[in-house]
Amino acid sequence: MKSILLKNSKPLGAIFTPLKWAKWALLETGTFQAWCDGASVLDPTAGNGAFLRAMLGLAKEQDVSVSASMLERLHGVEREAGFVEEFFTMVNADFGIDFPRENFICADILLSAPPVQADIIIGNPPWENYTNLPADYKNLVKPLFYEYGLVASAGDVLLGNSRADIAALIIAKTLVKNLLKGGQAHYFLPLSIFLNDGAHEQFRSYRLQNIDFAVQRIYDCNPHQIFDGIATRYGFASFQRDTAQQFPIPYFIAKDAGFTQQTAEPMYRNNAPLTVTKTTAEASSIQDFAKIPLPEKAKPRQGANTCGANDVFIFDNYEIDTENPAMVRVSNTSNAAFSLPKQFVYPLVAKVNFTETAPRPRKWILLPHNSRTGKPLTEAELQVHETLWQYLSLHKERLAARKGTLIQSLVAKGLWAALLGVGVYSFAPYKIFWEAFGQKTFTPLIFSTLEGQAWQGNQALHASICADSLEEAERICAALRHPNILTFLQSQRMDGTCNWAQPGRISKLLSFTSETESLFG
Protein backbone atom coordinates (compact mmCIF):
# COMPACT_ATOMS: atom_id res chain seq x y z
CA MET A 1 0.00 0.00 0.00
CA LYS A 2 1.47 3.38 -1.00
CA SER A 3 0.54 6.49 0.93
CA ILE A 4 -1.22 9.02 -1.27
CA LEU A 5 -0.13 11.80 1.08
CA LEU A 6 3.47 11.43 0.28
CA LYS A 7 3.50 12.25 -3.39
CA ASN A 8 4.77 15.78 -2.86
CA SER A 9 5.98 15.77 0.71
CA LYS A 10 9.35 15.12 2.31
CA PRO A 11 9.78 12.46 4.99
CA LEU A 12 8.71 13.85 8.34
CA GLY A 13 11.23 13.56 11.17
CA ALA A 14 13.13 10.69 9.53
CA ILE A 15 15.94 10.36 12.05
CA PHE A 16 16.42 6.72 12.81
CA THR A 17 17.35 5.19 16.15
CA PRO A 18 20.83 3.63 16.14
CA LEU A 19 20.51 -0.15 16.58
CA LYS A 20 22.56 0.00 19.78
CA TRP A 21 19.99 2.32 21.38
CA ALA A 22 17.02 0.43 20.00
CA LYS A 23 18.46 -2.67 21.72
CA TRP A 24 19.05 -0.68 24.92
CA ALA A 25 15.38 0.39 24.89
CA LEU A 26 14.13 -3.16 24.22
CA LEU A 27 16.16 -4.56 27.13
CA GLU A 28 15.64 -1.66 29.57
CA THR A 29 11.84 -1.83 29.16
CA GLY A 30 11.66 -5.63 29.21
CA THR A 31 10.10 -5.54 25.73
CA PHE A 32 12.44 -8.16 24.27
CA GLN A 33 11.65 -10.66 27.05
CA ALA A 34 7.93 -9.88 26.88
CA TRP A 35 7.96 -10.56 23.11
CA CYS A 36 9.75 -13.88 23.67
CA ASP A 37 7.08 -14.67 26.28
CA GLY A 38 4.20 -14.05 23.88
CA ALA A 39 3.54 -10.26 23.76
CA SER A 40 2.83 -8.48 20.49
CA VAL A 41 4.90 -5.36 19.68
CA LEU A 42 4.23 -2.41 17.36
CA ASP A 43 6.41 0.44 16.14
CA PRO A 44 3.81 2.89 14.77
CA THR A 45 6.28 5.15 12.92
CA ALA A 46 8.83 2.51 12.10
CA GLY A 47 11.19 4.10 9.54
CA ASN A 48 13.37 1.28 8.22
CA GLY A 49 12.42 -0.79 11.24
CA ALA A 50 15.29 -0.17 13.68
CA PHE A 51 13.31 -1.50 16.65
CA LEU A 52 12.09 -4.62 14.87
CA ARG A 53 15.54 -5.33 13.45
CA ALA A 54 17.04 -4.76 16.92
CA MET A 55 14.56 -7.33 18.28
CA LEU A 56 15.70 -9.89 15.69
CA GLY A 57 19.32 -8.92 16.44
CA LEU A 58 18.85 -9.56 20.18
CA ALA A 59 17.23 -12.92 19.42
CA LYS A 60 20.25 -13.86 17.32
CA GLU A 61 22.72 -12.68 20.00
CA GLN A 62 20.85 -14.61 22.69
CA ASP A 63 20.37 -17.75 20.58
CA VAL A 64 16.61 -17.45 20.65
CA SER A 65 15.17 -19.12 17.57
CA VAL A 66 12.53 -16.90 16.02
CA SER A 67 9.37 -18.87 15.27
CA ALA A 68 6.72 -17.90 12.71
CA SER A 69 4.39 -16.94 15.57
CA MET A 70 7.06 -14.62 17.03
CA LEU A 71 7.35 -12.88 13.66
CA GLU A 72 3.54 -12.62 13.56
CA ARG A 73 3.72 -10.69 16.84
CA LEU A 74 5.95 -7.95 15.41
CA HIS A 75 4.28 -5.00 13.64
CA GLY A 76 5.48 -1.85 11.94
CA VAL A 77 3.70 1.08 10.29
CA GLU A 78 5.66 3.63 8.24
CA ARG A 79 4.40 6.25 5.81
CA GLU A 80 7.44 6.27 3.48
CA ALA A 81 7.31 3.43 0.96
CA GLY A 82 11.10 3.58 0.45
CA PHE A 83 11.80 2.95 4.14
CA VAL A 84 9.37 0.03 4.16
CA GLU A 85 11.20 -1.62 1.26
CA GLU A 86 14.55 -0.95 2.95
CA PHE A 87 13.28 -2.83 6.00
CA PHE A 88 12.36 -5.98 4.05
CA THR A 89 15.69 -5.93 2.22
CA MET A 90 17.70 -5.48 5.43
CA VAL A 91 15.83 -8.18 7.37
CA ASN A 92 16.40 -10.58 4.53
CA ALA A 93 20.09 -9.71 4.18
CA ASP A 94 20.88 -9.66 7.93
CA PHE A 95 18.74 -12.53 9.19
CA GLY A 96 17.71 -14.54 6.10
CA ILE A 97 14.09 -13.93 7.11
CA ASP A 98 11.13 -13.22 4.81
CA PHE A 99 9.26 -10.90 7.14
CA PRO A 100 5.46 -11.19 6.78
CA ARG A 101 4.44 -8.44 4.33
CA GLU A 102 1.15 -7.68 6.11
CA ASN A 103 3.02 -6.95 9.36
CA PHE A 104 5.11 -4.02 8.14
CA ILE A 105 2.85 -1.72 6.20
CA CYS A 106 3.11 1.57 4.44
CA ALA A 107 0.48 3.89 5.93
CA ASP A 108 0.07 7.06 7.93
CA ILE A 109 -0.61 6.07 11.54
CA LEU A 110 -2.63 9.25 12.07
CA LEU A 111 -4.68 9.20 8.90
CA SER A 112 -4.80 5.94 7.04
CA ALA A 113 -3.41 3.04 9.05
CA PRO A 114 -5.61 0.01 9.70
CA PRO A 115 -6.34 -0.41 13.42
CA VAL A 116 -3.31 -2.51 14.45
CA GLN A 117 -3.26 -3.13 18.20
CA ALA A 118 -0.45 -4.55 20.30
CA ASP A 119 0.47 -5.34 23.90
CA ILE A 120 3.52 -3.09 23.66
CA ILE A 121 4.31 -0.05 21.51
CA ILE A 122 7.90 0.98 21.12
CA GLY A 123 9.22 3.62 18.78
CA ASN A 124 10.40 7.05 17.96
CA PRO A 125 7.75 9.32 16.45
CA PRO A 126 8.75 12.30 14.29
CA TRP A 127 9.49 15.41 16.39
CA GLU A 128 8.20 18.48 14.66
CA ASN A 129 6.35 21.53 15.79
CA TYR A 130 2.79 21.74 14.49
CA THR A 131 3.58 25.21 13.10
CA ASN A 132 6.42 23.81 10.95
CA LEU A 133 4.38 21.04 9.30
CA PRO A 134 3.62 21.37 5.58
CA ALA A 135 0.39 23.39 5.18
CA ASP A 136 -1.70 20.59 3.63
CA TYR A 137 -0.61 18.06 6.27
CA LYS A 138 -1.37 20.61 8.99
CA ASN A 139 -4.94 20.84 7.76
CA LEU A 140 -5.29 17.08 7.77
CA VAL A 141 -3.99 16.55 11.31
CA LYS A 142 -5.43 19.70 12.93
CA PRO A 143 -8.78 18.06 13.84
CA LEU A 144 -6.90 15.24 15.55
CA PHE A 145 -5.30 17.64 18.04
CA TYR A 146 -8.85 18.47 19.16
CA GLU A 147 -10.12 14.91 18.89
CA TYR A 148 -7.42 13.63 21.24
CA GLY A 149 -7.90 16.56 23.64
CA LEU A 150 -4.43 18.05 23.11
CA VAL A 151 -5.79 21.54 22.56
CA ALA A 152 -8.36 22.85 25.02
CA SER A 153 -10.72 24.72 22.70
CA ALA A 154 -11.26 24.55 18.99
CA GLY A 155 -9.59 27.91 18.24
CA ASP A 156 -7.14 27.78 15.33
CA VAL A 157 -5.09 30.50 16.93
CA LEU A 158 -4.53 28.42 20.01
CA LEU A 159 -2.98 25.60 18.06
CA GLY A 160 -1.27 27.85 15.52
CA ASN A 161 0.54 29.82 18.20
CA SER A 162 1.36 26.94 20.47
CA ARG A 163 4.52 24.85 20.42
CA ALA A 164 2.46 21.65 20.14
CA ASP A 165 4.52 18.81 18.71
CA ILE A 166 3.31 16.18 16.26
CA ALA A 167 5.12 13.65 18.51
CA ALA A 168 2.56 14.36 21.27
CA LEU A 169 -0.28 13.69 18.81
CA ILE A 170 1.23 10.42 17.60
CA ILE A 171 1.83 9.30 21.19
CA ALA A 172 -1.73 10.27 22.15
CA LYS A 173 -3.33 8.52 19.20
CA THR A 174 -1.29 5.35 19.51
CA LEU A 175 -1.85 5.13 23.30
CA VAL A 176 -5.59 5.37 22.74
CA LYS A 177 -6.04 3.39 19.52
CA ASN A 178 -3.10 1.06 19.01
CA LEU A 179 -2.34 -0.16 22.51
CA LEU A 180 -4.31 -3.03 24.02
CA LYS A 181 -5.91 -2.47 27.43
CA GLY A 182 -3.29 -2.31 30.18
CA GLY A 183 -0.48 -2.24 27.60
CA GLN A 184 2.83 -0.42 27.84
CA ALA A 185 4.26 2.11 25.41
CA HIS A 186 7.79 3.46 25.17
CA TYR A 187 8.96 6.30 22.95
CA PHE A 188 11.99 8.47 22.29
CA LEU A 189 10.43 11.92 22.45
CA PRO A 190 11.10 15.65 22.81
CA LEU A 191 11.28 16.49 26.53
CA SER A 192 9.26 19.66 25.92
CA ILE A 193 6.22 17.38 26.33
CA PHE A 194 7.07 17.08 30.03
CA LEU A 195 9.15 20.14 30.79
CA ASN A 196 7.77 23.12 28.88
CA ASP A 197 4.93 25.45 29.72
CA GLY A 198 1.96 25.85 27.46
CA ALA A 199 1.54 23.58 24.48
CA HIS A 200 1.52 20.21 26.22
CA GLU A 201 -0.54 21.00 29.31
CA GLN A 202 -3.50 19.02 28.00
CA PHE A 203 -1.26 16.02 27.35
CA ARG A 204 -0.12 16.37 30.96
CA SER A 205 -3.67 15.74 32.17
CA TYR A 206 -2.41 12.13 31.84
CA ARG A 207 -5.86 11.20 30.54
CA LEU A 208 -6.91 11.21 26.89
CA GLN A 209 -10.40 10.44 25.59
CA ASN A 210 -11.30 9.19 29.07
CA ILE A 211 -8.40 6.77 29.10
CA ASP A 212 -5.87 7.14 31.89
CA PHE A 213 -2.24 6.72 31.04
CA ALA A 214 0.59 6.92 33.54
CA VAL A 215 4.12 8.03 32.75
CA GLN A 216 6.20 5.50 34.61
CA ARG A 217 9.78 6.50 33.86
CA ILE A 218 11.54 9.25 31.98
CA TYR A 219 15.13 9.14 30.73
CA ASP A 220 16.65 12.56 30.02
CA CYS A 221 19.30 11.83 27.39
CA ASN A 222 22.53 13.67 26.79
CA PRO A 223 22.03 15.78 23.62
CA HIS A 224 24.78 14.07 21.61
CA GLN A 225 24.40 10.61 23.09
CA ILE A 226 21.95 9.06 20.65
CA PHE A 227 20.87 11.35 17.83
CA ASP A 228 23.82 13.36 16.60
CA GLY A 229 23.32 16.97 15.62
CA ILE A 230 19.81 17.26 17.09
CA ALA A 231 19.12 20.58 18.83
CA THR A 232 15.88 19.41 20.47
CA ARG A 233 16.16 18.20 24.06
CA TYR A 234 15.00 14.65 24.01
CA GLY A 235 14.57 11.61 26.15
CA PHE A 236 12.83 8.27 26.39
CA ALA A 237 9.66 7.63 28.37
CA SER A 238 7.51 4.67 29.35
CA PHE A 239 3.72 4.84 29.65
CA GLN A 240 1.16 2.41 31.08
CA ARG A 241 -2.35 2.51 29.63
CA ASP A 242 -5.41 2.44 31.94
CA THR A 243 -3.43 3.43 35.01
CA ALA A 244 -3.84 6.70 36.90
CA GLN A 245 -0.73 8.91 37.06
CA GLN A 246 1.24 8.80 40.31
CA PHE A 247 3.91 11.28 41.39
CA PRO A 248 6.83 11.46 41.70
CA ILE A 249 7.90 9.89 38.42
CA PRO A 250 11.37 8.25 38.45
CA TYR A 251 13.51 10.53 36.25
CA PHE A 252 16.88 9.30 34.97
CA ILE A 253 19.49 11.82 33.87
CA ALA A 254 22.32 10.86 31.51
CA LYS A 255 25.61 10.84 33.36
CA ASP A 256 28.90 9.47 32.02
CA ALA A 257 28.03 6.20 30.29
CA GLY A 258 24.79 5.65 32.23
CA PHE A 259 21.98 7.42 34.03
CA THR A 260 21.50 8.68 37.60
CA GLN A 261 18.07 8.53 39.16
CA GLN A 262 16.25 11.65 40.28
CA THR A 263 12.59 12.36 40.84
CA ALA A 264 10.02 14.41 38.87
CA GLU A 265 6.72 15.95 39.85
CA PRO A 266 4.62 18.92 38.82
CA MET A 267 4.61 22.04 40.99
CA TYR A 268 1.40 23.69 42.27
CA ARG A 269 -0.94 21.89 39.79
CA ASN A 270 -0.95 18.44 38.21
CA ASN A 271 -0.57 19.49 34.58
CA ALA A 272 2.34 21.88 35.29
CA PRO A 273 5.73 21.12 33.70
CA LEU A 274 7.65 18.58 35.74
CA THR A 275 10.12 19.77 38.34
CA VAL A 276 13.12 17.48 38.63
CA THR A 277 14.99 17.18 41.92
CA LYS A 278 17.59 14.91 43.46
CA THR A 279 15.35 13.94 46.37
CA THR A 280 11.69 14.19 47.27
CA ALA A 281 12.77 16.40 50.22
CA GLU A 282 14.22 18.91 47.75
CA ALA A 283 10.97 18.73 45.77
CA SER A 284 8.99 19.47 48.96
CA SER A 285 11.18 22.46 49.77
CA ILE A 286 10.33 23.89 46.34
CA GLN A 287 6.64 22.98 46.67
CA ASP A 288 6.51 24.66 50.09
CA PHE A 289 8.35 27.79 48.95
CA ALA A 290 5.98 30.69 49.60
CA LYS A 291 5.61 32.79 46.47
CA ILE A 292 7.24 36.22 46.70
CA PRO A 293 4.54 38.88 46.95
CA LEU A 294 5.18 41.76 44.57
CA PRO A 295 3.04 44.66 43.41
CA GLU A 296 1.19 44.15 40.13
CA LYS A 297 3.43 46.65 38.31
CA ALA A 298 6.52 44.55 39.13
CA LYS A 299 5.68 41.81 36.60
CA PRO A 300 8.83 40.48 34.91
CA ARG A 301 9.16 41.37 31.23
CA GLN A 302 11.43 40.61 28.32
CA GLY A 303 13.53 43.37 26.74
CA ALA A 304 12.70 45.57 23.75
CA ASN A 305 12.11 43.80 20.44
CA THR A 306 13.08 45.48 17.16
CA CYS A 307 11.24 42.78 15.16
CA GLY A 308 14.29 42.04 13.03
CA ALA A 309 15.57 45.61 12.64
CA ASN A 310 18.47 45.61 15.13
CA ASP A 311 20.67 47.38 12.60
CA VAL A 312 18.27 50.34 12.57
CA PHE A 313 17.71 50.62 16.32
CA ILE A 314 20.85 49.28 18.01
CA PHE A 315 24.19 51.14 17.94
CA ASP A 316 27.76 50.18 18.84
CA ASN A 317 29.06 53.73 19.14
CA TYR A 318 27.65 56.64 21.10
CA GLU A 319 29.12 60.06 21.68
CA ILE A 320 27.50 63.08 23.29
CA ASP A 321 27.69 66.11 21.01
CA THR A 322 30.04 68.51 22.80
CA GLU A 323 28.35 71.51 21.23
CA ASN A 324 24.82 70.36 21.90
CA PRO A 325 24.61 67.93 24.84
CA ALA A 326 20.95 67.22 24.01
CA MET A 327 22.18 65.35 20.92
CA VAL A 328 24.25 62.19 20.53
CA ARG A 329 26.16 60.81 17.53
CA VAL A 330 25.48 57.12 17.07
CA SER A 331 26.63 54.56 14.53
CA ASN A 332 26.88 50.84 13.88
CA THR A 333 28.32 48.66 11.13
CA SER A 334 25.31 49.39 8.88
CA ASN A 335 24.83 53.07 9.65
CA ALA A 336 27.44 55.84 9.49
CA ALA A 337 27.43 58.37 12.36
CA PHE A 338 24.10 60.14 12.72
CA SER A 339 22.93 62.77 15.23
CA LEU A 340 19.86 61.86 17.26
CA PRO A 341 18.16 63.48 20.25
CA LYS A 342 19.77 61.97 23.37
CA GLN A 343 16.38 61.57 25.05
CA PHE A 344 15.47 58.68 22.68
CA VAL A 345 18.73 56.71 22.97
CA TYR A 346 19.11 54.30 25.90
CA PRO A 347 21.87 52.05 27.25
CA LEU A 348 21.27 48.41 26.21
CA VAL A 349 22.19 45.66 28.66
CA ALA A 350 24.95 43.30 27.45
CA LYS A 351 26.30 40.06 28.93
CA VAL A 352 29.47 41.73 30.22
CA ASN A 353 27.41 44.13 32.37
CA PHE A 354 26.48 41.28 34.70
CA THR A 355 30.14 40.99 35.71
CA GLU A 356 30.64 44.71 36.44
CA THR A 357 30.09 46.57 39.69
CA ALA A 358 29.14 49.74 37.79
CA PRO A 359 27.69 48.59 34.46
CA ARG A 360 29.08 50.47 31.46
CA PRO A 361 27.07 50.33 28.22
CA ARG A 362 28.63 48.69 25.15
CA LYS A 363 25.51 49.15 22.99
CA TRP A 364 22.68 51.67 22.82
CA ILE A 365 19.11 51.36 21.60
CA LEU A 366 16.85 53.91 19.97
CA LEU A 367 13.30 53.86 21.38
CA PRO A 368 11.10 56.31 19.45
CA HIS A 369 8.45 56.04 22.16
CA ASN A 370 6.96 58.44 24.69
CA SER A 371 8.86 57.81 27.93
CA ARG A 372 5.88 58.90 30.06
CA THR A 373 3.23 56.66 28.42
CA GLY A 374 5.48 54.06 26.80
CA LYS A 375 3.51 54.47 23.55
CA PRO A 376 5.20 54.61 20.12
CA LEU A 377 5.48 58.12 18.66
CA THR A 378 3.14 59.04 15.83
CA GLU A 379 4.49 60.52 12.60
CA ALA A 380 3.48 64.00 13.80
CA GLU A 381 5.33 63.46 17.09
CA LEU A 382 8.41 62.14 15.30
CA GLN A 383 8.49 65.16 13.01
CA VAL A 384 8.91 67.46 16.03
CA HIS A 385 12.46 66.07 16.30
CA GLU A 386 14.02 66.84 12.94
CA THR A 387 17.00 64.49 12.96
CA LEU A 388 15.01 61.66 14.51
CA TRP A 389 12.43 62.01 11.74
CA GLN A 390 15.18 62.15 9.07
CA TYR A 391 16.92 59.05 10.42
CA LEU A 392 13.76 56.95 10.73
CA SER A 393 12.43 58.16 7.36
CA LEU A 394 15.58 56.71 5.76
CA HIS A 395 14.45 53.29 7.02
CA LYS A 396 10.68 53.75 6.77
CA GLU A 397 10.05 51.23 4.01
CA ARG A 398 12.03 48.54 5.79
CA LEU A 399 10.45 49.23 9.20
CA ALA A 400 6.93 49.21 7.78
CA ALA A 401 7.59 45.83 6.14
CA ARG A 402 8.65 44.05 9.36
CA LYS A 403 7.00 40.64 9.69
CA GLY A 404 4.62 39.65 12.49
CA THR A 405 0.99 40.22 13.41
CA LEU A 406 1.67 42.46 16.39
CA ILE A 407 4.10 44.82 14.67
CA GLN A 408 1.91 44.94 11.57
CA SER A 409 -1.10 45.97 13.67
CA LEU A 410 0.95 49.00 14.79
CA VAL A 411 2.16 49.70 11.24
CA ALA A 412 -1.48 49.70 10.14
CA LYS A 413 -2.09 52.53 12.62
CA GLY A 414 0.80 54.55 11.16
CA LEU A 415 3.16 53.58 14.02
CA TRP A 416 5.80 52.06 11.72
CA ALA A 417 8.74 53.21 13.90
CA ALA A 418 7.52 51.27 16.98
CA LEU A 419 9.34 48.51 18.86
CA LEU A 420 7.56 45.72 20.72
CA GLY A 421 8.08 45.06 24.42
CA VAL A 422 8.19 48.75 25.28
CA GLY A 423 5.81 50.26 27.86
CA VAL A 424 5.82 52.62 30.83
CA TYR A 425 7.85 49.98 32.67
CA SER A 426 10.69 50.39 30.14
CA PHE A 427 11.41 53.86 31.46
CA ALA A 428 11.43 53.13 35.21
CA PRO A 429 14.43 54.67 37.00
CA TYR A 430 15.49 51.31 38.52
CA LYS A 431 15.34 47.89 36.98
CA ILE A 432 16.37 44.51 38.27
CA PHE A 433 17.79 42.63 35.28
CA TRP A 434 18.79 38.99 34.88
CA GLU A 435 20.00 36.86 32.01
CA ALA A 436 16.96 34.88 30.92
CA PHE A 437 18.46 32.90 28.00
CA GLY A 438 21.03 30.12 27.83
CA GLN A 439 22.29 30.38 31.42
CA LYS A 440 22.87 28.02 34.33
CA THR A 441 23.02 30.63 37.07
CA PHE A 442 20.61 33.28 38.28
CA THR A 443 22.06 36.53 39.57
CA PRO A 444 19.67 39.47 39.27
CA LEU A 445 21.31 42.90 39.36
CA ILE A 446 20.02 46.43 39.83
CA PHE A 447 20.59 48.85 36.96
CA SER A 448 19.89 52.53 37.73
CA THR A 449 19.40 55.18 35.05
CA LEU A 450 22.52 56.40 33.33
CA GLU A 451 22.59 60.08 32.46
CA GLY A 452 18.85 60.10 33.05
CA GLN A 453 18.22 57.19 30.64
CA ALA A 454 16.83 53.84 31.79
CA TRP A 455 18.69 50.66 30.81
CA GLN A 456 16.92 48.42 28.31
CA GLY A 457 16.97 44.66 27.94
CA ASN A 458 17.58 42.95 24.62
CA GLN A 459 14.53 40.86 23.68
CA ALA A 460 14.54 37.35 25.17
CA LEU A 461 18.14 37.64 26.36
CA HIS A 462 17.24 39.70 29.39
CA ALA A 463 14.26 39.93 31.66
CA SER A 464 13.61 42.66 34.17
CA ILE A 465 11.36 43.96 36.91
CA CYS A 466 10.99 47.72 37.25
CA ALA A 467 11.07 49.75 40.45
CA ASP A 468 10.44 53.38 41.32
CA SER A 469 13.07 53.76 44.04
CA LEU A 470 16.42 52.25 44.89
CA GLU A 471 14.99 50.93 48.15
CA GLU A 472 12.20 49.12 46.28
CA ALA A 473 14.72 47.77 43.75
CA GLU A 474 16.97 46.48 46.54
CA ARG A 475 14.09 44.67 48.21
CA ILE A 476 12.97 43.02 44.97
CA CYS A 477 16.53 42.09 44.07
CA ALA A 478 17.14 40.54 47.53
CA ALA A 479 13.88 38.56 47.26
CA LEU A 480 14.82 37.29 43.79
CA ARG A 481 18.20 36.15 45.08
CA HIS A 482 16.54 33.65 47.44
CA PRO A 483 18.42 30.36 46.86
CA ASN A 484 15.14 28.52 46.25
CA ILE A 485 14.73 30.40 42.96
CA LEU A 486 17.94 28.91 41.59
CA THR A 487 16.95 25.47 42.95
CA PHE A 488 13.59 25.84 41.23
CA LEU A 489 15.18 26.90 37.93
CA GLN A 490 17.61 23.98 38.06
CA SER A 491 14.71 21.61 38.74
CA GLN A 492 13.07 22.74 35.50
CA ARG A 493 15.91 21.19 33.44
CA MET A 494 16.19 24.26 31.18
CA ASP A 495 19.82 25.17 31.87
CA GLY A 496 21.58 26.44 28.80
CA THR A 497 18.33 26.72 26.82
CA CYS A 498 16.37 29.74 25.59
CA ASN A 499 13.80 29.01 28.32
CA TRP A 500 16.16 29.25 31.31
CA ALA A 501 14.69 32.16 33.33
CA GLN A 502 12.14 33.78 31.08
CA PRO A 503 9.52 36.01 32.72
CA GLY A 504 6.78 33.34 32.66
CA ARG A 505 8.95 30.85 34.52
CA ILE A 506 10.07 33.35 37.18
CA SER A 507 6.48 34.58 37.58
CA LYS A 508 5.53 31.15 38.90
CA LEU A 509 7.41 32.02 42.08
CA LEU A 510 5.86 35.46 42.42
CA SER A 511 2.37 36.46 43.46
CA PHE A 512 1.10 39.79 42.26
CA THR A 513 -0.94 41.65 44.81
CA SER A 514 -2.14 45.14 45.63
CA GLU A 515 0.65 47.38 46.91
CA THR A 516 -0.33 46.98 50.58
CA GLU A 517 -0.14 43.17 50.62
CA SER A 518 3.10 43.11 48.68
CA LEU A 519 6.68 42.94 49.79
CA PHE A 520 6.43 46.69 50.38
CA GLY A 521 3.28 46.59 52.55
Ligand SMILES: C[S@@+](CC[C@H](N)C(=O)[O-])C[C@H]1O[C@@H](n2cnc3c(N)ncnc32)[C@H](O)[C@@H]1O
Ligand atom coordinates in the same frame (compact mmCIF):
# COMPACT_ATOMS: atom_id res chain seq x y z
C1 LIG B 1 12.14 9.58 13.99
S1 LIG B 1 11.87 8.45 12.68
C2 LIG B 1 11.96 6.97 13.58
C3 LIG B 1 11.89 5.73 12.79
C4 LIG B 1 12.09 4.45 13.60
N1 LIG B 1 11.02 4.28 14.58
C5 LIG B 1 13.41 4.51 14.32
O1 LIG B 1 13.37 4.68 15.55
O2 LIG B 1 14.44 4.41 13.68
C6 LIG B 1 10.16 8.73 12.41
C7 LIG B 1 9.58 7.98 11.24
O3 LIG B 1 8.19 8.20 11.25
C8 LIG B 1 7.73 8.29 9.91
N2 LIG B 1 6.45 8.98 10.02
C9 LIG B 1 6.25 10.32 10.20
N3 LIG B 1 4.94 10.56 10.35
C10 LIG B 1 4.31 9.36 10.26
C11 LIG B 1 2.96 8.98 10.34
N4 LIG B 1 1.99 9.88 10.54
N5 LIG B 1 2.65 7.67 10.22
C12 LIG B 1 3.62 6.75 10.03
N6 LIG B 1 4.93 7.07 9.94
C13 LIG B 1 5.27 8.36 10.07
C14 LIG B 1 8.84 9.01 9.22
O4 LIG B 1 8.80 8.78 7.82
C15 LIG B 1 10.07 8.41 9.89
O5 LIG B 1 10.50 7.30 9.19
